[in-house]
Amino acid sequence: MKQSTAIKEEITLFKKTIEAFAKREIEDYYSTWEKEGMFPKELWKKLGDAGLLCVDIPEQYGGLGAPIHFSASIIDEFSRLGYNAVSGNIAVHSDIVAHYILNSGTEEQKARYLPKMASGEWIGAIAMTEPAAGSDLQGIKTTAIKNTLTGEYVINGSKTFISNGQNFDFVVVAVRTNLDVPASRGTTLFIIDAEQNGVTKGKKLKKIGLHAADTSELFFEEVIADSSQILGEINQGFMTLMRELPRERTALAVGACGAMEGALEITIQYLHEREAFGKPLSQLQVIRHKVAEMTTEAKVNRAYVNHCLELLETQELSPADASIAKLSATEAQGKVVDGCLQLFGGYGYMEEYPISRAYTDARVQRIYGGTSEIMKEIISKDILGK
Numbered sequence: 001m002k003q004s005t006a007i008k009e010e011i012t013l014f015k016k017t018i019e020a021f022a023k024r025e026i027e028d029y030y031s032t033w034e035k036e037g038m039f040p041k042e043l044w045k046k047l048g049d050a051g052l053l054c055v056d057i058p059e060q061y062g063g064l065g066a067p068i069h070f071s072a073s074i075i076d077e078f079s080r081l082g083y084n085a086v087s088g089n090i091a092v093h094s095d096i097v098a099h100y101i102l103n104s105g106t107e108e109q110k111a112r113y114l115p116k117m118a119s120g121e122w123i124g125a126i127a128m129t130e131p132a133a134g135s136d137l138q139g140i141k142t143t144a145i146k147n148t149l150t151g152e153y154v155i156n157g158s159k160t161f162i163s164n165g166q167n168f169d170f171v172v173v174a175v176r177t178n179l180d181v182p183a184s185r186g187t188t189l190f191i192i193d194a195e196q197n198g199v200t201k202g203k204k205l206k207k208i209g210l211h212a213a214d215t216s217e218l219f220f221e222e223v224i225a226d227s228s229q230i231l232g233e234i235n236q237g238f239m240t241l242m243r244e245l246p247r248e249r250t251a252l253a254v255g256a257c258g259a260m261e262g263a264l265e266i267t268i269q270y271l272h273e274r275e276a277f278g279k280p281l282s283q284l285q286v287i288r289h290k291v292a293e294m295t296t297e298a299k300v301n302r303a304y305v306n307h308c309l310e311l312l313e314t315q316e317l318s319p320a321d322a323s324i325a326k327l328s329a330t331e332a333q334g335k336v337v338d339g340c341l342q343l344f345g346g347y348g349y350m351e352e353y354p355i356s357r358a359y360t361d362a363r364v365q366r367i368y369g370g371t372s373e374i375m376k377e378i379i380s381k382d383i384l385g386k
């Protein structure tokens, strides 16, 4: 399905709205938020008021019912502008958690959570990773044990590296509910509210990049959950995770494309302004070729990621294709922002130059949402069999 000219024009206009929002609500505050280690809850409310959260959720649940390209544009544009902490945390909220609930939630869960997510009143998080289990999610140790008398579940365990880990109002958490079978058949997702007894947000983790994003540990101690808090089927949590991963990975790849293009934009501008040996850097052939190479990398990835978005819209995107997009775009992002920083010389290493932020923010893209090595596992299994 090729995008019509009308939709393309609407997306261009929508991106301008996002840029104007960023200028108004983010630009002057972002470096303060970086120092504080997170952006404030009020920004979520403003994002909601501006119609920039959960835009592809149906209108009956508070969204705009827009095609996926609009949701992707939000990640894309905030990444292009260098506000990767905002784009990443929005992606968790709007592109991951909201779709888990939309696709697997009961009517009651959808009605309870989605409208408040779209308005920015409630912020969502997802907690899979544990201190001893990241890539190998089958190794998670957090449990939800059923009390046969009350029918309620008691959750104990800890999670780490949780995005929106300080600001979240509720979290979708993966726990073991049957220890007698492999985790793939004994894991369940629960929706747990931050205010529930026994839920403790741990410390805000200090990272080498994404300084304005709150990433935290999370503890569950004797948390009581009833069966209405189960998301999807009992013991079928892995099925839900697997179903949602292509979307999560495409969102990360979209962010990578936006970030690459943004890094190239500021670099090209700098190359025209900065002089060496009597002429602008943009006149030196070796630099011109470097820019040509990096632009090629960015454009080729953009084309593939757009292709994946089209497939996602029609629910035809395979896990392997999403992994190819994530692997290729995030690896390219790493190379491109590194190459761009090099062209700034010593200034590229200075915090006041946005290219330094693009560089440190980019590093995690090859790690979270499944590492590059895990992407290669998925792709190679698809090609060569298990």
Ligand SMILES: Cc1cc2nc3c(=O)[nH]c(=O)nc-3n(C[C@H](O)[C@H](O)[C@H](O)COP(=O)(O)OP(=O)(O)OC[C@H]3O[C@@H](n4cnc5c(N)ncnc54)[C@H](O)[C@@H]3O)c2cc1C
Binding pocket: 092, 126, 127, 128, 129, 132, 133, 134, 135, 136, 160, 161, 162, 163, 164, 207, 210, 215, 364, 367, 368, 369, 370, 371, 372, 373, 374, 377
């Ligand atoms: C800033 C940030 C935000 C995050 N947000 C969230 C979040 O919101 N929710 C959440 O649940 N998690 C989140 N994560 C966790 C993230 O998804 C994990 O860090 C990631 O999946 C890797 O797991 P790990 O850190 O345990 O590394 P490990 O799994 O220990 O991997 C260590 C190394 O071994 C490699 N490796 C592992 N297995 C294999 C294999 N089979 N073959 C080849 N190589 C392999 C890995 O690729 C990696 O290089 C976040 C992480 C960060 C840094």
